[in-house]
Amino acid sequence: MADTLATMPFDEALERFEPVLGLETHVELGTTSKMFCGCRTTFGAPPNTHVCPVCLALPGALPVANDKAIESTIRIGLALNCTIAEWCRFARKNYFYPDMPKNYQISQYDEPLCVNGYLDVEVGGSTVRVEIERVHLEEDTGKSTHVGGATGRIHGADYSIVDYNRAGIPLVEIVTKPIPGTDRLAPEVARAYVTELRELMRALGVSDVRMEEGSLRCDVNVSLMPRGASEWGTRTETKNVNSLRSVERAVRGEIERQAAVLADGGKIVQETRHFHEDTGATTSGRSKEEAQDYRYFPEPDLLPIAPAPEWIEELRSELPELPSARRRRLQAEWAVSDLDMAAMHNAGAIDLVEATVAAGVPAADARKWWMGELARRANESGTALADLPITPAQIARVVELVASGALNDKLARQVLEGVLAGEGSPDEVVEARGLRIVSDEGELTSIIDQVLSANADAADKVRAGKIAAVGALVGGVMKASRGKADAGRARELILERLGVSE
Numbered sequence: 001m002a003d004t005l006a007t008m009p010f011d012e013a014l015e016r017f018e019p020v021l022g023l024e025t026h027v028e029l030g031t032t033s034k035m036f037c038g039c040r041t042t043f044g045a046p047p048n049t050h051v052c053p054v055c056l057a058l059p060g061a062l063p064v065a066n067d068k069a070i071e072s073t074i075r076i077g078l079a080l081n082c083t084i085a086e087w088c089r090f091a092r093k094n095y096f097y098p099d100m101p102k103n104y105q106i107s108q109y110d111e112p113l114c115v116n117g118y119l120d121v122e123v124g125g126s127t128v129r130v131e132i133e134r135v136h137l138e139e140d141t142g143k144s145t146h147v148g149g150a151t152g153r154i155h156g157a158d159y160s161i162v163d164y165n166r167a168g169i170p171l172v173e174i175v176t177k178p179i180p181g182t183d184r185l186a187p188e189v190a191r192a193y194v195t196e197l198r199e200l201m202r203a204l205g206v207s208d209v210r211m212e213e214g215s216l217r218c219d220v221n222v223s224l225m226p227r228g229a230s231e232w233g234t235r236t237e238t239k240n241v242n243s244l245r246s247v248e249r250a251v252r253g254e255i256e257r258q259a260a261v262l263a264d265g266g267k268i269v270q271e272t273r274h275f276h277e278d279t280g281a282t283t284s285g286r287s288k289e290e291a292q293d294y295r296y297f298p299e300p301d302l303l304p305i306a307p308a309p310e311w312i313e314e315l316r317s318e319l320p321e322l323p324s325a326r327r328r329r330l331q332a333e334w335a336v337s338d339l340d341m342a343a344m345h346n347a348g349a350i351d352l353v354e355a356t357v358a359a360g361v362p363a364a365d366a367r368k369w370w371m372g373e374l375a376r377r378a379n380e381s382g383t384a385l386a387d388l389p390i391t392p393a394q395i396a397r398v399v400e401l402v403a404s405g406a407l408n409d410k411l412a413r414q415v416l417e418g419v420l421a422g423e424g425s426p427d428e429v430v431e432a433r434g435l436r437i438v439s440d441e442g443e444l445t446s447i448i449d450q451v452l453s454a455n456a457d458a459a460d461k462v463r464a465g466k467i468a469a470v471g472a473l474v475g476g477v478m479k480a481s482r483g484k485a486d487a488g489r490a491r492e493l494i495l496e497r498l499g500v501s502e
């Protein structure tokens, strides 16, 4: 079927239709060796150097399951509030594609290791509970590269090459139940869910979850139903969306596209779609009619998995503090509002503020600098806060200089600017740019004398008892010192010099 490019504006689409989401996330585990053989899993090795008879599927090779991967999957399941199966099996998913040398992938089918969990995500000040259908363990495929075409896809390519280093790396798939009721927040809920999941994986230490390297990949399912309808619409599945921003855009784009199709009397075809970074739109992939029958059956070369209940309880008791609990704890420690906490979370500032507080800075100051001046600069340069070339320890030093009276806020901002520009540590920048507050009496007095003679009118007013006029003189001193004077001390000295007491 030809793809139409028509879209309906998001707001209108939401007035007429209700979206339902479903997210399938693949996480490559950070185990040292592969799922069913001893090959290394390091990213970026020369092609086809981490391979052996098992992951190349040479005749007679037999798989052995990686304990550590099973343990990590159970920990993920526990952190997602799932029930862990007492007994389950691997299954063969039969298909041929050159990146899967065995003709089948070892996966799990109707007996997943973990089922029926949930993950709470915070969006727009409220909590949305995303229910988890299943968490299962499988092996990753190799990576094909199609050379010569314009799109990087197989169509139009001159030739294709394949790298089996990734084939057989343990891969966990986390599938949500359908998520209804998110309405106009659907794109944000999808993004917040993947963000929370990524943080959870990091806290568990089971994966480096780098979306840009493919160790976390997301398939985004979306359907629409007319408002008030009782049955969900037909879903599409947008494959391998590889950034958080793209997850949000893919949902939004699909809502806008499906709404236009439905409003035009058309039908949504159940199919996979590809997301295009440049336009934010999706295009048609493979439809369900063409989908193959995988002829799943229990993997005969592997033993069933039967984790002992005591082991599961031990793993449960050893789970680390999870990201949502940690945020609640920090929010209480820092005494900030839900809104401020959410803003810090969205800006990726929580770890930075925490490290700055650990370096001895009051929470309010740490938050002020990271969410104010530094967030502004990160925004301007289009970098993530964490990627700014400045450390929590350096912020702590700047705050210390302000507290001791050596810098005021304005000078502190210049120090930060210098550090960000690579001019060195805060102390080096203060030194090189001469940014210390002038509180030295002699230097201040000579600036004050200049200002008094240049502003004789204002000086006369103050002498005559109009103390309010001193503001202009202090302003003059600040200007003449290019912001470096200690304003309070300057005011005292001016009044003293004019023979006025308050």
Ligand code: ADP
Pocket (backbone or CB within 6 Å): 020, 021, 022, 023, 024, 133, 175, 176, 177, 178, 179, 221, 222, 223, 232, 233, 234, 235, 237
């Ligand atoms: P498949 O193997 O076809 O990808 P899965 O069961 O693995 O199917 O995943 C389908 C995903 O789509 C799940 O997250 C599921 O909750 C979600 N889903 C199912 N029905 C709908 C629907 N009508 N609208 C949106 N999402 C749906």
Ligand code: MG
Pocket (backbone or CB within 6 Å): 024
């Ligand atoms: Mg699927």
Ligand code: ZN
Pocket (backbone or CB within 6 Å): 034, 037, 038, 039, 050, 051, 052, 053, 054, 055, 056, 168
């Ligand atoms: Zn191998």
